[in-house]
Amino acid sequence: MTNLTLALDVMGGDFGPRVTVPATLQALHLYPSLHVVLVGNQPEIDLFLTKAEPSIRQRIEIIHTTEVVSMSDRPVHALRNRKQSSMRLAIEQVRDGKAQACLSAGNTGALMAISKVLLKTLPGIDRPALVSCLPSVNKAPVYLLDLGANVSCCSETLFQFAIMGSVLCEAVDKKHSPKVALLNVGIEEIKGNDQVQQAGQLLQQSPQINYVGFIEGNDIYSGNVDVIVCDGFVGNITLKTSEGIAKLLVNQLEQGLTQGWFVRLMAKLIAPRINSVLKQMNPDHYNGASLIGLRGIVVKSHGSADQSAYLQAIILAMTEAQRRLPKMIEERLESILLDINN
Amino acid sequence: MTNLTLALDVMGGDFGPRVTVPATLQALHLYPSLHVVLVGNQPEIDLFLTKAEPSIRQRIEIIHTTEVVSMSDRPVHALRNRKQSSMRLAIEQVRDGKAQACLSAGNTGALMAISKVLLKTLPGIDRPALVSCLPSVNKAPVYLLDLGANVSCCSETLFQFAIMGSVLCEAVDKKHSPKVALLNVGIEEIKGNDQVQQAGQLLQQSPQINYVGFIEGNDIYSGNVDVIVCDGFVGNITLKTSEGIAKLLVNQLEQGLTQGWFVRLMAKLIAPRINSVLKQMNPDHYNGASLIGLRGIVVKSHGSADQSAYLQAIILAMTEAQRRLPKMIEERLESILLDINN
Numbered sequence: 001m002t003n004l005t006l007a008l009d010v011m012g013g014d015f016g017p018r019v020t021v022p023a024t025l026q027a028l029h030l031y032p033s034l035h036v037v038l039v040g041n042q043p044e045i046d047l048f049l050t051k052a053e054p055s056i057r058q059r060i061e062i063i064h065t066t067e068v069v070s071m072s073d074r075p076v077h078a079l080r081n082r083k084q085s086s087m088r089l090a091i092e093q094v095r096d097g098k099a100q101a102c103l104s105a106g107n108t109g110a111l112m113a114i115s116k117v118l119l120k121t122l123p124g125i126d127r128p129a130l131v132s133c134l135p136s137v138n139k140a141p142v143y144l145l146d147l148g149a150n151v152s153c154c155s156e157t158l159f160q161f162a163i164m165g166s167v168l169c170e171a172v173d174k175k176h177s178p179k180v181a182l183l184n185v186g187i188e189e190i191k192g193n194d195q196v197q198q199a200g201q202l203l204q205q206s207p208q209i210n211y212v213g214f215i216e217g218n219d220i221y222s223g224n225v226d227v228i229v230c231d232g233f234v235g236n237i238t239l240k241t242s243e244g245i246a247k248l249l250v251n252q253l254e255q256g257l258t259q260g261w262f263v264r265l266m267a268k269l270i271a272p273r274i275n276s277v278l279k280q281m282n283p284d285h286y287n288g289a290s291l292i293g294l295r296g297i298v299v300k301s302h303g304s305a306d307q308s309a310y311l312q313a314i315i316l317a318m319t320e321a322q323r324r325l326p327k328m329i330e331e332r333l334e335s336i337l338l339d340i341n342n
Numbered sequence: 343m344t345n346l347t348l349a350l351d352v353m354g355g356d357f358g359p360r361v362t363v364p365a366t367l368q369a370l371h372l373y374p375s376l377h378v379v380l381v382g383n384q385p386e387i388d389l390f391l392t393k394a395e396p397s398i399r400q401r402i403e404i405i406h407t408t409e410v411v412s413m414s415d416r417p418v419h420a421l422r423n424r425k426q427s428s429m430r431l432a433i434e435q436v437r438d439g440k441a442q443a444c445l446s447a448g449n450t451g452a453l454m455a456i457s458k459v460l461l462k463t464l465p466g467i468d469r470p471a472l473v474s475c476l477p478s479v480n481k482a483p484v485y486l487l488d489l490g491a492n493v494s495c496c497s498e499t500l501f502q503f504a505i506m507g508s509v510l511c512e513a514v515d516k517k518h519s520p521k522v523a524l525l526n527v528g529i530e531e532i533k534g535n536d537q538v539q540q541a542g543q544l545l546q547q548s549p550q551i552n553y554v555g556f557i558e559g560n561d562i563y564s565g566n567v568d569v570i571v572c573d574g575f576v577g578n579i580t581l582k583t584s585e586g587i588a589k590l591l592v593n594q595l596e597q598g599l600t601q602g603w604f605v606r607l608m609a610k611l612i613a614p615r616i617n618s619v620l621k622q623m624n625p626d627h628y629n630g631a632s633l634i635g636l637r638g639i640v641v642k643s644h645g646s647a648d649q650s651a652y653l654q655a656i657i658l659a660m661t662e663a664q665r666r667l668p669k670m671i672e673e674r675l676e677s678i679l680l681d682i683n684n
Contacts, residue, residue: 071528071530137589137593137594151534185493190414191451193493217578217580217581220587221587230579233534233576237572241587242559244559244563
């Protein structure tokens with residue numbers, strides 16, 4: 001692996017440096033070619049660096065700032081008034097070519113707004129989308145976008161998201177002609193709101209996109225399609241609902257298996273197996289969503305991510321940087337958009 | 343229990359009379375005071391009645407019709423052109439006072455449109471909402487609405503749904519001042535689209551509603567609130583996503599527990615306990631959503647409901663009829679709306 005540098009907004013998220021710095025140290029241990037720029041309050045960061053070995057410490061650069069984007073900052077406010085924030089300075093590292101990717105667990109709307117202005121979108125793309133890869137019954141990954149960067153989307157935006165999702169799946173999974181679907185309240189053509197219906201019509205006219213029609217919520221995890229498109233309001237709630245129900249199930253199963261001595265004993269004997277299944281289903285295992293459609297790499301971690309979940313997001317950012325994802329998307333996008341416009 | 347009559351659109355759903363008639367027979371066995379009007383194709387219905395005992399058979403009336411509302415019929419089309427459909431005739435039974443409730447597993451949009459015109463909405467309510475009761479971590483039921491009857495909702499509609507949900511929870515669960523929340527992409531005031539933000543402002547000005555603010559998808563099943571409000575597009579996808587992820591989890595757990603002889607043996611010994619937990623989480627267990635805000639009772643079963651799931655929906659319709667739910671909602675609604683308008 002060639003050297004690569006990540007810029008990390010260590011102040012973002014519910015826990016700040018307490019989680020982000022130890023997770024970064026773990027990543028530096030695992031990947032000797034990784035370098036990081038930690039952006040945030042230096043004294044707070046230093047607290048968690050005291051025990052770092054010199055070989056690790058020398059791969060860490062710190063950019064000190066005390067300004068942060070808060071979770072309640074409106075995107076426009078953050079863009080105009082948080083010019084020294086840890087989030088913005090981290091994105092600037094990517095813009096200036098000093099880092100190949102940046103990562104934040106902070107305010108999604110602000111991350112989207114600042115990234116869009118600083119890094120610019122790819123040709124033909126109006127708005128970046130937040131995308132993540134979900135597990136499925138048949139083990140094939142499923143890309144869901146948008147996950148909350150755009151709470152309202154017109155049909156043209158959904159259409160662009162579908163193209164980006166398709167290109168991403170082709171590029172990352174080397175999948176030929178990935179199946180693309182629009183998330184809707186029914187599979188019949190008459191179903192849904194205007195945006196979804198019109199986006200469906202646009203996709204039907206796009207020869208390079210393998211558009212398979214509408215898909216319902218209960219089919220997201222079936223693995224029947226590769227890319228699922230929706231607006232950020234629906235996508236965010238869909239993803240978080242999945243996490244909620246997974247937790248409910250785990251909770252009920254744990255309760256069910258701790259009542260009665262016989263069941264408790266048996267459950268204990270197969271606990272590793274049950275735990276391994278539950279771990280696979282743990283949303284933290286899939287932490288990290290990418291803001292695609294930009295000319296640089298921006299990864300969003302869940303705000304509530306713990307150390308191991310944050311590490312997953314770091315690994316995602318590294319993987320995208322190694323693949324030079326924006327370049328891959330740009331090249332494929334160019335050919336698809338040319339084909340549609342002709 | 344006093345006698346009550348349900349009108350059943352037996353042709354609706356993926357399986358028609360094959361599922362709906364046997365489930366009805368099961369309900370008639372369980373509830374001696376239940377009478378039913380089966381609306382649909384008589385020869386097809388008769389196929390499943392051949393073995394019914396006389397004491398059961400005499401509590402069944404059949405209204406023969408060959409017309410059905412298809413899943414691809416647009417609501418307006420169904421309303422204007424399906425005047426002899428099993429769905430419409432079943433609703434007419436309620437309108438004409440011949441049945442206390444009706445049940446269909448058919449096209450949701452059509453059910454909503456025909457019910458609205460035939461039964462009318464309650465004073466102060468513009469659009470009926472589809473609502474269902476979900477399980478939660480702390481066992482308290484959670485009402486989620488709308489589940490797909492209204493794919494687009496303005497803030498005023500969301501506001502009315504919140505009032506109806508609150509009244510429903512008060513009426514059915516005898517809960518004082520139930521906690522009402524709006525489903526959103528974040529809990530901060532700045533989050534979400536215009537409709538959700540404006541609905542939040544309306545609710546903040548309503549003294550009789552215990553509005554607690556926004557809630558995220560991962561909190562739906564936590565049991566922290568009693569009523570969750572969203573538009574039908576989001577609600578439908580949220581509910582179906584929950585079903586999808588529950589199936590994925592069950593599937594993975596089953597696979598995980600069938601690999602290796604030791605694990606397989608232990609799993610077999612505690613299978614009843616695992617099965618009882620999984621059964622609790624089975625969406626079929628919660629089948630049946632109510633179209634509230636109407637002057638009559640209309641229950642919607644899942645289209646893919648099997649016999650036991652359809653039976654759950656019948657029991658729901660019976661329960662609402664016994665409680666005279668529309669009357670209960672109307673009385674409480676009147677007082678709340680008076681209070682808001684003054």
